[in-house]
Amino acid sequence: MxxxxxxxxxxxxxxxxxxxxxxxxxxxxxxxxxxxxxxxxxxxxxxxxxxxxxxxxxxxxxxxxxxxxxxxxxxxxxxxxxxxxxxxxxxxxxxxxxxxxxxxxxxxxxGDFDGDRLRLAASVPGRSPGDGTAVRAAPDGGCCVAHGGAVRVYNWMLEERRPVYLGHAPVNDAAYLDAATLLVAARERPGRRDDGGVAAFSALTGDLRHRFRVAHDRQVKSFTAGALALGGGCDVFASCKGRFNEYGVAVWDCNTGEQAGFFYEPPGCALGDADRLQWLDGTSTLMVATMFPRTDSSFISLLDFRDKSVVWSWSDAGTPASLEDKHAVHALSLIHI
Structure with a gap:
């Protein structure tokens, strides 16, 4: 004061x-x-x-x-x-x-950031065997690590905050909506409802704030959420797999938390299994990548949600190659074309 x-x-x-x-x-x-x-x-x-x-x-x-x-x-x-x-x-x-x-x-x-002279400043030990599902940077310099049914949250000094626990629902991705809000995408377990999908949690306390719903034909359906992305001003995107082949990418308004649309998976494009989403400001399109080994073939598409069209796509499906020769395992646009 x-x-x-x-x-x-x-x-x-x-x-x-x-x-x-x-x-x-x-x-x-x-x-x-x-x-x-x-x-x-x-x-x-x-x-x-x-x-x-x-x-x-x-x-x-x-x-x-x-x-x-x-x-x-x-x-x-x-x-x-x-x-x-x-x-x-x-x-x-x-x-x-x-x-x-x-x-x-x-x-x-x-000291000043120098990409040619990077050094390890600090680290945290793992709590479970295997690799983390996702590691995401927070707007305030902290980060989160998704692993199994939990997301562990750290401030910029790598001091652990209260984690986000989803019980036995495996986490597929995590993203920061802002410094205080964490989005989590989870897999739906067989025979269970409302333990998968997308939800917003407090990055400070780990408490549930909002659950994002998906409706088909005006009926709310359970789903497995895969990759997450933010873009388009105030939109939240997630790849989705429903119980009755409702595969595609859902979009919500982050201000209201309500569903704003759903891009259904067209023939020849793997959207519901996507493990990478990226919003491209320059073209107002969403890059959707489904990479090996999640599927036998890799798919990359650019989606325009304004008219629900696929403006560009690529796949190595049909290319003669053994599993050992599958090299496309990740996709990233370095320039928001």
């Missing part, structure tokens, strides 16, 4: 009872989109009061940790991150997030 006072040049900050004195120029280094930078905005300071000691320095009271603030202020002054022994890293990151300086702290700690 801050109590602003007008002033120019020097600025005095009382942080948790400890007084710091700096300059407006130093605070401006934080950027106007941060809390410290906002202190210099005239509209933010409208109606403020002087400190009354005749020094002319504006004074603010900030009810936060003074030890962490000292580190952050030094970062603004020098550009270097100097953390004293005994100051918990997690506490510093929490305070940096409050002031809007978390990205600056990350950059100072990890």
């Amino acid at each position: 801050c109590t602003p006072a007008a002033g120019r040049g020097r600025v005095r900050l009382n942080v948790g009872g400890r007084v710091f004195e700096t300059t407006a120029a130093t605070l401006a280094c934080a950027g106007r989109d941060t809390m410290l930078g906002a202190m210099l905005d005239a509209s933010w300071n409208a109606g403020g009061h002087g400190d009354g000691d005749g020094t002319g320095a504006a004074e603010y009271f900030i009810d936060r940790d003074p030890a962490c603030f000292a580190v952050l202020l030094d970062l603004l002054r020098t550009g270097g991150l100097h953390v004293p022994p005994g100051l918990p890293e997690a506490t510093l990151y929490r305070e940096a997030l409050y002031y809007g300086l978390l990205d600056r702290v990350r950059a100072a700690r990890l």
Whole structure:
């Protein structure tokens, strides 16, 4: 909580009872989109009061940790991150997030990104044998790992949050709708209903927020969800396999959670088994890839949901080749054509 006072040049900050004195120029280094930078905005300071000691320095009271603030202020002054022994890293990151300086702290700690000099910063051990189904990056720098019937969620320091458990329903894919919302696609188990499909969970608590429904002929049907993708402004896409051959790709409005359409699988295109979806902004189309070994042959298609047409497709079906010669196992568009 801050109590602003007008002033120019020097600025005095009382942080948790400890007084710091700096300059407006130093605070401006934080950027106007941060809390410290906002202190210099005239509209933010409208109606403020002087400190009354005749020094002319504006004074603010900030009810936060003074030890962490000292580190952050030094970062603004020098550009270097100097953390004293005994100051918990997690506490510093929490305070940096409050002031809007978390990205600056990350950059100072990890250095500038250089794709030619990548190094392992941290890792987490696996909890189950085999490979994870999906590893997805979060908008806030964290990630999630889908494995079996669970999705394990981590913040950007790889500290584990509360996981998402689906019981015995295997997870096929996961995606972040935003930093606080995780989408999960799950396989429907034989003889069970409503344990597959697509659902939204809190990325912070693991609680269920919404279940996405699919209707055919105005009847809600259970289904197995495969790959997930976001695109088209506010759309959620998922490859779907229904109990009665309702194969295709469903689309929902992420604002309402309601189904917006369904692209049924045409002859010669494997859509319901797709293990990769990617929205291409340039053409407003959805790339759908079903790759070996999920099916005996690989299929890649571009779908236009506006008129429910396949605008381009490719397959290695019919190509003379043994299973050992099947090399198309993944698809990715590097340019959103």
